[in-house]
Amino acid sequence: MSKIDSEISKIKFTCKDVRVAYSGKEALHGINMAIDDRGVTAFIGPSGCGKSSFLRVFNRMNDTIAGCTVTGEVYMDGQDIYAPSLDPVLLRARVGMVFQKPNPFPKSIYDNVAYGPRIHGLASNKAELDHIVEKSLQRAGLWEEVKDRLKDSGTGLSGGQQQRLVIARAIAVSPEVILMDEPASALDPIATARLEELIEELSQKYCIVIVTHSMAQAARISQRTAFFHMGDLVEYGLTTNIFTNPADPRTQDYITGRTG
Amino acid sequence: MPENNSIHASEYALKRLNKRHMRERRFKMAGLGAIFVAVFALIWLMSSILGSGYKAFYTHSMTMDIELTESLLDPQKLREPDKLRKGNFRLIIQNSLYARFPDVTDRKARRELFDIVSSSGAPNLIRQMVYQNPDLVGQTLTIKVPTSDHVDQLLKGNIDRNVKEERRKVSDRQIAWVDELIASGEIKAGFNTCFFFCADSQDAELAGIMGAFIGSLMTLFITALIAIPIGIGAAIWLDEFAPRNKLVDFIEININNLAAVPSIIFGVLGLAIFINFFGMPRSAPIVGGLVLGLRALPTVIIATRATLMAVPQSIRDGALSVGASHIQAVFHHKLPQAGPGILTGSIIAMAQALGETAPLLMVGMVAYLTEIPDGVTDPATVLPVQIFIWAGNAERAWIEKTSAAIILLLLVLFLINGFAIWLRNKLEKRW
Ligand SMILES: Nc1ncnc2c1ncn2[C@@H]1O[C@H](COP(=O)(O)OP(=O)(O)OP(=O)(O)O)[C@@H](O)[C@H]1O
Ligand SMILES: [Mg+2]
Numbered sequence A: 001m002s003k004i005d006s007e008i009s010k011i012k013f014t015c016k017d018v019r020v021a022y023s024g025k026e027a028l029h030g031i032n033m034a035i036d037d038r039g040v041t042a043f044i045g046p047s048g049c050g051k052s053s054f055l056r057v058f059n060r061m062n063d064t065i066a067g068c069t070v071t072g073e074v075y076m077d078g079q080d081i082y083a084p085s086l087d088p089v090l091l092r093a094r095v096g097m098v099f100q101k102p103n104p105f106p107k108s109i110y111d112n113v114a115y116g117p118r119i120h121g122l123a124s125n126k127a128e129l130d131h132i133v134e135k136s137l138q139r140a141g142l143w144e145e146v147k148d149r150l151k152d153s154g155t156g157l158s159g160g161q162q163q164r165l166v167i168a169r170a171i172a173v174s175p176e177v178i179l180m181d182e183p184a185s186a187l188d189p190i191a192t193a194r195l196e197e198l199i200e201e202l203s204q205k206y207c208i209v210i211v212t213h214s215m216a217q218a219a220r221i222s223q224r225t226a227f228f229h230m231g232d233l234v235e236y237g238l239t240t241n242i243f244t245n246p247a248d249p250r251t252q253d254y255i256t257g258r259t260g
Numbered sequence B: 001m002p003e004n005n006s007i008h009a010s011e012y013a014l015k016r017l018n019k020r021h022m023r024e025r026r027f028k029m030a031g032l033g034a035i036f037v038a039v040f041a042l043i044w045l046m047s048s049i050l051g052s053g054y055k056a057f058y059t060h061s062m063t064m065d066i067e068l069t070e071s072l073l074d075p076q077k078l079r080e081p082d083k084l085r086k087g088n089f090r091l092i093i094q095n096s097l098y099a100r101f102p103d104v105t106d107r108k109a110r111r112e113l114f115d116i117v118s119s120s121g122a123p124n125l126i127r128q129m130v131y132q133n134p135d136l137v138g139q140t141l142t143i144k145v146p147t148s149d150h151v152d153q154l155l156k157g158n159i160d161r162n163v164k165e166e167r168r169k170v171s172d173r174q175i176a177w178v179d180e181l182i183a184s185g186e187i188k189a190g191f192n193t194c195f196f197f198c199a200d201s202q203d204a205e206l207a208g209i210m211g212a213f214i215g216s217l218m219t220l221f222i223t224a225l226i227a228i229p230i231g232i233g234a235a236i237w238l239d240e241f242a243p244r245n246k247l248v249d250f251i252e253i254n255i256n257n258l259a260a261v262p263s264i265i266f267g268v269l270g271l272a273i274f275i276n277f278f279g280m281p282r283s284a285p286i287v288g289g290l291v292l293g294l295r296a297l298p299t300v301i302i303a304t305r306a307t308l309m310a311v312p313q314s315i316r317d318g319a320l321s322v323g324a325s326h327i328q329a330v331f332h333h334k335l336p337q338a339g340p341g342i343l344t345g346s347i348i349a350m351a352q353a354l355g356e357t358a359p360l361l362m363v364g365m366v367a368y369l370t371e372i373p374d375g376v377t378d379p380a381t382v383l384p385v386q387i388f389i390w391a392g393n394a395e396r397a398w399i400e401k402t403s404a405a406i407i408l409l410l411l412v413l414f415l416i417n418g419f420a421i422w423l424r425n426k427l428e429k430r431w
Helices: A051-055 A086-094 A109-120 A126-139 A159-171 A189-202 A215-221 A239-244 A249-255 B011-057 B088-098 B106-115 B121-133 B151-153 B172-185 B194-198 B209-241 B246-257 B263-277 B285-310 B315-322 B326-354 B358-362 B383-391 B396-427
Strands: A010-020 A025-035 A039-044 A070-078 A095-098 A177-181 A207-210 A224-229 A232-238 B058-067 B138-147 B186-192
Touching: A010 A051, A010 A109, A025 A039, A025 A095, A025 A207, A025 A224, A025 B326, A039 A215, A051 A177, A051 A207, A070 B263, A086 A095, A086 A215, A095 A159, A095 B209, A109 A126, A126 A189, A126 B194, A159 A177, A159 A189, A159 B315, A189 A207, A189 A215, A215 A239, A224 A239, A224 A249, A232 A239, A232 A249, A239 A249, A249 B121, B011 B058, B011 B396, B058 B088, B058 B151, B088 B106, B106 B172, B138 B358, B151 B172, B151 B186, B151 B396, B172 B186, B209 B285, B209 B326, B209 B383, B246 B285, B263 B285, B263 B358, B285 B326, B285 B358, B315 B326, B326 B396, B358 B383, B383 B396
Parallel strands: A039 A207, A039 A224, A095 A177, A177 A207
Antiparallel strands: A010 A025, A010 A070, A224 A232, B058 B138, B058 B186
16 A cells, blocks of 8 residues: 655645535535645545535536536646636546546447547547557456447446446546545445545546545545535544544544434 | 234225225226227228228329311411410310210200310310420320319219209219210229329319428428527527526526417418518418428427436536536537437427418418429418318318328328337437
């Protein structure tokens, strides 16, 4: 296990007083937070506390939700991602996302992975595209299972395979960050274990932010953990500290199973 | 039954259960009854239309020896088509008939004799032949001419021979001649090509559906051109790009209202705007098509929106999350998913437009026209209006024409709907 020392690791995102509101009703009340480059940052907290809302701040997916407004400042590598000059389309190419429910396109496995590289012009010919698709599927740990049926439907795969397919789809565009919203919620323990291995591996190269309901999972895979409660960031720090020595009673209650 | 103390096995519970099953049976019976009534009504309708309509698909014609007498048609021997066209071909036909029945000399009887054949159809047929080939003058031709609609009706059994002579359209003498001609094989039944390939006519035996059919095609073409691209575009905009505000809500509500507006109102609108204000030609497919286009627009929008909304949002989110622009997400992922549904909706809207009558009456597409239209600005009529016009004619021969036109219209509609279903099944890849 190659844990990256978070003390010396670079900062990827800096958030200042980030607020998210749906139709005027505030769901996140001013979050200040810095997220490390490389490694895994986990968001935990009871249902409805705003983890998904906050995750969508980083790739501006909240923009696509009618009635959702985001205020505050978010910097990625020192650049304001909510600046008017910044194109969210480009941002999303740099910040990939894996959704809670696997959502492959109703197209072939190949086209699912090739879609991103195609629209961004990452391959200049078919061979290059084939290479990107193969590499992405390999990194997502799906290649061996699907290499003989790339023309088959992406939605015909099992839930766990679909989740790995959308991960392959996300990494195919060579993002810098991968946001994952409860990626293991629909998976059995074996598939979850494989997914965690994959996340571990990907964290060498990418900044990964993951929302999870499983304390054990957060403890296993993340270097840093943020605990949210009712729209507030209650506690944030090294995962080992949060789980062994939580500072806030609400965190304590949550991780010991008394709330949430 | 084994001893059971469950409350669900008590006498009361069993009675209740029985009641519930009874209710279910009653409901099933009612449903079955409804289906039965509907099917019965449909069969009745179809059999009555088919029963009277099939007779329009065949007709009787008479084979005649016709002498194209030079002294009558071209005394100066010029053989000029334009002069020849003005010749008295009626007389030629009459002479040929008198020659066939030399015993008939009485004026009234001779008029009745001439009434056996189509009084304008037969002369016009020869006129056309001579006009195209002036060298025929002087020769004797053996050709088939249409019989009059009364003779046709008599032979189809629609005129009762037992009715008193003065109360039927054909006289005793005519019946005798026709019987003789039938016996000799001179009058024969055959496929009614004119019904399919002629335009409308004053004479039932010469009236055909082609003019209205072409008119319908042209009108529908304009309708599709207007309603489908604008409708799909509007639906995409409303579904994906419209801002959420009062104005857009208002527009959406009114699109739904518009679909429920009686179609005649669209006709009034078309009359006021396209004809009176923009000065477009009356009775033209362009105006009819525009009116029907407006009529079909809300239908297309609603159908398209319904299919677009049925596409899961997660697909669009997936596309956006890999950096697709909004337009790309819609056109690469949402539209292909919704495509079959949009297509079916559009085709059904076109089928509805094909059957539309009332608004077209308002813009003058009800004119009596004996020519097949050449373009979208020519006066034209459409199939349902043709049915409406024919249904208004009192004579017996028009009844079968009307039914036959209904059969054709229904056939076209079935074909269109069948095509829509086939297309949907073909395009709807189950991924
Ligand atoms: N699209 C939306 N429209 C309106 N309100 C929303 C929307 N999405 C989230 N909310 C509200 O924002 C708050 C935070 O929701 P969010 O989905 O971020 O919670 P979460 O922590 O991800 O919960 P879970 O663990 O159940 O996924 C909730 O009160 C929720 O009702
Ligand atoms: Mg969530």
